[in-house]
Amino acid sequence: MVKIGIDMLGGDHAPQAVVDGLRLFFAQNPTAHVVGFGPEAECQEAITAAGLNNTQVSLVHAPELIGMHEHPTKALREKPNSSITIGFGALKQQKIDALISAGNTGCMLVGSMFFLKPLPGVSRPAIPTILPKLDGSTGLLLDVGLNADCKPENLNEFAWLGSQYAKKVLGINNPKVALLNIGEEEGKGNLLAQATYPLLKENTHINFIGNVEGRDVLTGQADVILCDGFTGNVILKMAESLFDIAKNQNLNNPYFNRFYFGQYGGVPVLGVEKPVIIGHGISNGEAFCKMLELAQQLCNSQFADFGIPY
Amino acid sequence: MVKIGIDMLGGDHAPQAVVDGLRLFFAQNPTAHVVGFGPEAECQEAITAAGLNNTQVSLVHAPELIGMHEHPTKALREKPNSSITIGFGALKQQKIDALISAGNTGCMLVGSMFFLKPLPGVSRPAIPTILPKLDGSTGLLLDVGLNADCKPENLNEFAWLGSQYAKKVLGINNPKVALLNIGEEEGKGNLLAQATYPLLKENTHINFIGNVEGRDVLTGQADVILCDGFTGNVILKMAESLFDIAKNQNLNNPYFNRFYFGQYGGVPVLGVEKPVIIGHGISNGEAFCKMLELAQQLCNSQFADFGIPY
Numbered sequence: 001m002v003k004i005g006i007d008m009l010g011g012d013h014a015p016q017a018v019v020d021g022l023r024l025f026f027a028q029n030p031t032a033h034v035v036g037f038g039p040e041a042e043c044q045e046a047i048t049a050a051g052l053n054n055t056q057v058s059l060v061h062a063p064e065l066i067g068m069h070e071h072p073t074k075a076l077r078e079k080p081n082s083s084i085t086i087g088f089g090a091l092k093q094q095k096i097d098a099l100i101s102a103g104n105t106g107c108m109l110v111g112s113m114f115f116l117k118p119l120p121g122v123s124r125p126a127i128p129t130i131l132p133k134l135d136g137s138t139g140l141l142l143d144v145g146l147n148a149d150c151k152p153e154n155l156n157e158f159a160w161l162g163s164q165y166a167k168k169v170l171g172i173n174n175p176k177v178a179l180l181n182i183g184e185e186e187g188k189g190n191l192l193a194q195a196t197y198p199l200l201k202e203n204t205h206i207n208f209i210g211n212v213e214g215r216d217v218l219t220g221q222a223d224v225i226l227c228d229g230f231t232g233n234v235i236l237k238m239a240e241s242l243f244d245i246a247k248n249q250n251l252n253n254p255y256f257n258r259f260y261f262g263q264y265g266g267v268p269v270l271g272v273e274k275p276v277i278i279g280h281g282i283s284n285g286e287a288f289c290k291m292l293e294l295a296q297q298l299c300n301s302q303f304a305d306f307g308i309p310y
Numbered sequence: 311m312v313k314i315g316i317d318m319l320g321g322d323h324a325p326q327a328v329v330d331g332l333r334l335f336f337a338q339n340p341t342a343h344v345v346g347f348g349p350e351a352e353c354q355e356a357i358t359a360a361g362l363n364n365t366q367v368s369l370v371h372a373p374e375l376i377g378m379h380e381h382p383t384k385a386l387r388e389k390p391n392s393s394i395t396i397g398f399g400a401l402k403q404q405k406i407d408a409l410i411s412a413g414n415t416g417c418m419l420v421g422s423m424f425f426l427k428p429l430p431g432v433s434r435p436a437i438p439t440i441l442p443k444l445d446g447s448t449g450l451l452l453d454v455g456l457n458a459d460c461k462p463e464n465l466n467e468f469a470w471l472g473s474q475y476a477k478k479v480l481g482i483n484n485p486k487v488a489l490l491n492i493g494e495e496e497g498k499g500n501l502l503a504q505a506t507y508p509l510l511k512e513n514t515h516i517n518f519i520g521n522v523e524g525r526d527v528l529t530g531q532a533d534v535i536l537c538d539g540f541t542g543n544v545i546l547k548m549a550e551s552l553f554d555i556a557k558n559q560n561l562n563n564p565y566f567n568r569f570y571f572g573q574y575g576g577v578p579v580l581g582v583e584k585p586v587i588i589g590h591g592i593s594n595g596e597a598f599c600k601m602l603e604l605a606q607q608l609c610n611s612q613f614a615d616f617g618i619p620y
Contacts, residue, residue, distance in 0.1 A: 134555055134558055145492060148492060148499055148500035148501075148503075149500045149501050180544060182455060182458060182539070182540055182543040182544065182547075189458060189540065190458035190459045190538070190539075190540040191458075191459050193458075193540070213543075213544070213547050214543065214544035214545060214546065214547030214548035214549075214550075214551070215547040215548065215550055215551040215554075216551075217544075217548050217551070218548070218551055218555060219551055219554065219555065227544075228500070229492070229500075230492055230499065230500040230503070230541065231540065231541050231544055233492040233523075233524065234490060234492065234523070234524035234527075234537075234541055234544075234545065235524060235544065235545075235548065236524065237492075237523050237524030237525040238524035238525065238527050238528070238545065238548065239524075240524075240525055241524070241525040241526075241527070241528055241529055242552075244525075244529065245444055245528060245529065245565065248444055249563055249564075249565050249566075251561065251563060253559055253561060254559075255555065255559050256559075
């Protein structure tokens with residue numbers, strides 16, 4: 001049986017939001033098993049109060065908290081008893097099959113690379129984001145922050161990772177992959193885009209449809225959009241701000257409501273040997289429940305079992 | 311008296327939209343003088359039909375049209391009688407004081423660098439865009455496409471160019487300059503952002519307020535946001551798509567309506583010795599009128615008379 005690990009201290013509303021998520025998750029998956037990392041007494045109390053038992057949620061004592069703004073590498077090194085550090089240790093030792101945290105994002109990223117092996121053929125893991133598209137579908141944009149500077153080969157690897165995720169997890173058949181660029185034609189773009197295009201064009205393992213521009217990110221045909229982590233992070237955060245802007249304008253519009261990223265749960269780290277899911281700090285119970293479901297789906301889809309075939 | 315040159319063939323609705331713009335402009339500025347570049351007979355007919363006389367608009371015959379998708383360098387070289395080529399020639403020879411075109415953007419950019427000298431201290435000219443901000447103000451983002459790959463010194467120059475434009479043209483006192491980045495603290499970002507931050511921090515000629523993130527582009531405090539032309543172009547086009555998205559959602563919201571870029575007229579090329587204004591292809595008469603007014607303002611503000619003091 002799949003054992004999902006979860007950081008009980010991660011996120012702005014922990015541990016209550018985590019426990020709320022567990023309650024929602026077990027209502028749908030009564031026979032599942034989750035391992036929680038956090039201060040045992042406090043967490044046990046919250047779990048019992050939520051009507052959950054220890055066959056459902058077993059706890060591993062992890063008394064230290066890594067704050068949202070601590071330096072990732074330093075925090076992981078200096079806080080061996082933190083919920084994130086102990087969680088990654090358990091994942092590495094195969095005591096759990098997946099790890100979820102809405103805590104310090106940098107720590108989750110550094111931890112993924114430090115504790116876990118990359119999949120065969122992956123030189124840099126990446127994190128994608130879902131982008132709500134105007135036609136009701138969702139696009140996948142990656143990388144959104146793990147690799148601020150990228151090489152063409154990195155983007156060519158992201159093409160595979162994003163395609164596999166779109167296919168196996170989002171259920172998109174033959175996902176259309178595009179390169180984010182500042183012109184439609186081949187040869188346009190910065191040095192990275194110019195050098196990446198030919199690699200993607202020659203890549204027979206993906207369904208490359210060419211360049212897309214900024215205007216196509218929310219409206220275009222691509223299922224998977226590739227960019228460096230700097231550009232991707234700027235787009236992600238700009239997209240996030242659209243929800244706040246719509247709210248500020250007193251709009252209750254179904255499309256702009258989809259920019260509330262709290263509702264999506266979390267994003268997976270792609271390209272490492274085990275499923276790791278990073279939640280948004282604002283995650284509520286519903287978001288944690290979605291992350292638990294995603295972790296289960298990632299484990300069952302053997303998503304992380306295969307490397308890059310090129 | 312200031313002589314503004316305008317490409318009569320530039321834009322999706324030329325020459326009619328250009329002539330509409332001239333009519334609106336002369337209604338407010340009856341004694342101004344504009345030089346139009348285009349096929350003389352056709353343009354003369356449109357100008358006469360609009361009730362304008364040749365003391366107001368004098369024409370220079372330029373029978374060739376550069377299409378919107380032609381290769382810039384090739385088109386400028388192979389079409390010496392195009393309205394853009396002849397316009398730049400007139401600007402270089404000081405027969406006109408400023409040049410406006412809503413035609414092939416690439417040609418306008420290449421032309422600005424080929425025909426004109428950069429201002430002292432400017433290694434790369436840049437183009438900014440206005441970004442409507444939630445508090446009703448407008449931010450300036452640059453570069454949005456002229457320099458897909460930038461060096462730290464380029465961004466440090468853009469800081470001056472953007473500040474001067476914000477001050478002298480947008481009327482913003484002591485404009486707040488920020489670096490677009492993927493984290494708030496110094497040391498964050500890609501190699502470019504990491505290397506640019508210290509230059510900006512030490513620059514006593516600008517009012518540097520630090521990093522801003524994607525979420526701050528439309529909502530934050532910065533008056534001038536600096537980024538490479540790749541990231542800037544992606545943001546600009548994504549911002550443009552917001553108007554279409556709002557329209558698609560049947561929203562008639564004052565804030566999202568401000569993302570209709572046709573209304574802003576055009577953007578100036580910053581860092582060259584003469585005012586050059588590039589209009590959006592979709593420009594209507596109102597937009598052309600605004601470009602003519604902006605050209606007049608740029609000439610009168612001696613905006614392009616000073617180089618970078620560092």
